[in-house]
Amino acid sequence: MRVVSIHPPAGPQHEGGAQPPHLPHQGTPGPAPYFLYGPYGPRPPVPVNGVAIAALVLGVLCFLPAVGLVLGLIALRQIKRRGERGRGMAVAGVALSSLGLALWTVSLATGVAADVWEGFKDGARADSVLSLRKGDCFTSPGGLEGWTTEAARVPCADEHDGEVFALVTVPGSDFPGDDSLVELGEDRCYALRAAYVMDAWSLPEEVGVYYFVPSRQSWRYGDRSIACVLGREDGTRLTGSLRSDETTLDAHQLTYLEAAEVLNAALDEVPGSDHPDDDVSDDREWAGRVEEAVAEQARLLRAHEWPKEARGPVDELIVDLGKARVAWGRAASATDPDSYWIHEEEAWDATDPSLSVTVREALGLATSPPAYDEGGEQEPEAGEMQV
Incomplete structure (x- = not known):
């Protein structure tokens, strides 16, 4: 996930990404074993086609079904030309990969892929940014700057780097690009903050808005969520929840x-x-x-x-x-x-x-109005001009 800060606006943007699950890499099969025999030695055993093995593995595991289908067809041609073994494995790989490809096509058309992604997020490690939900407080090895893929949830009463105050669903099926995601995060996260912190007077002036956006890699696997986060702009940690809404107010x-x-x-x-x-x-x-x-x-x-x-x-x-x-x-x-x-x-x-x-x-509400820079660099925020 890319970590971005809305406030302050100046400064370089840092990219990060919650990486998708690593997929097995299928290398190019090596040459068939070479046997050296004399004129009267035994005949060498017929080797098994390596591409057929790869096709069967991808077909069984449903990894990259299109690749498994192509490898299965290649294996059938090689087996016929070289006289190798493995025709059954190649046929099985083609059949299973074809079935997997059909299932992926149906899932993308019906939205099942989104459900699969939700299941993946639910099963993500406890220290993954993908597991964060509204109201969660967390710590991260690098704080809220730079590349961030880990976020260990902790009680808000303990020291923490950030507090998630909203999740924004990114529309569309095509990756919108980093700039569009940054713009959407700025607009939506800032607007949603007032619903989580209804009493803006209670918000410390050094607290700013950050957000995690999908990376290009995680987008391919269905990541469509921007996590809006409150955190200190000076890099120190928070203690206690900043939430003031219907769940905390009388x-x-x-x-x-x-x-x-x-x-x-x-x-x-x-x-x-x-x-x-x-x-x-x-x-x-x-x-x-x-x-x-x-x-x-x-x-x-x-x-x-x-x-x-x-x-x-x-x-x-x-x-x-x-x-x-x-x-x-x-x-x-x-x-x-x-x-x-x-x-x-x-x-x-x-x-x-x-x-x-x-x-x-x-x-029993906060009684100190928010402070502003005399130079007028900080915009007045909702809830801070009156009462």
Whole structure:
């Protein structure tokens, strides 16, 4: 499997591969034994055709049935020309290889090959990257850099190099190429991270997203899975699971984060403009969507029955969300660029992440907003702009 890091984006990509099972190599048979006899010596025994033996072996073991079929036909011609033994083995090799080739053709057409691959993965060694599943923590001899084929699963409470947070199925039947797999891994793994780590505030800033992609060799045997992995970018190991989803959160925490994600998703859609210009129509439209998201978040918070210790903080947050809604509404209805940028700045101030700290503390969630580089090199991530 190739190990790739989404973040940081710079730097060379390293290739690695989970190698397919080694297949026996059939060499070219050597010459028939040479016997030296005098005029009255015994007649040499008729040798067995080596190609016939190879054809029979490949036919019985179902290794490379097309090769076994070809070798069987070659053996029949050699036996007839040389007068060697082994016709029965050659015929059996042709028959078995023909049957194996037919079965492979049917399996590829019906998807049975995929089931065979799944069975192979299920039977893979415990320290193979092919055995990794969502939620697994693992160590690897080379960490998360370079060629990686081994990944020993360990309890997440122990030190580990990475934690698998998603598996992505690669579509299509033809190998898409390394560049396409890298692009797919970047897009899908980053997008799926928020479903595994719903509370982005709990994610350490030094943790990045990596992924294992199929190699060209493993693809030939049905490998169609990209493993998305969380790991430290400084090369040190993690301790403890980073997971925060429905399997680890209580009902109140889950409700709060789902409501917060409504606004976070809208904030993430900010138009990609670095400087004010004369046309802010896209920005005004976006501000309108944010206004609607703020209102929806407040509605979801009101609809839930909160524990006693969280009722007061939630009520205060709902009041603050009302102020933020008004501010975003003003930005959405601005009539000129200058007034729009003024109202947008006011709206951002009203959407201050610190307003949610008391609610988070009452619910037992992380209370420190993620840190960013002052140079703006790190993009704000879903769940980190608000609540």
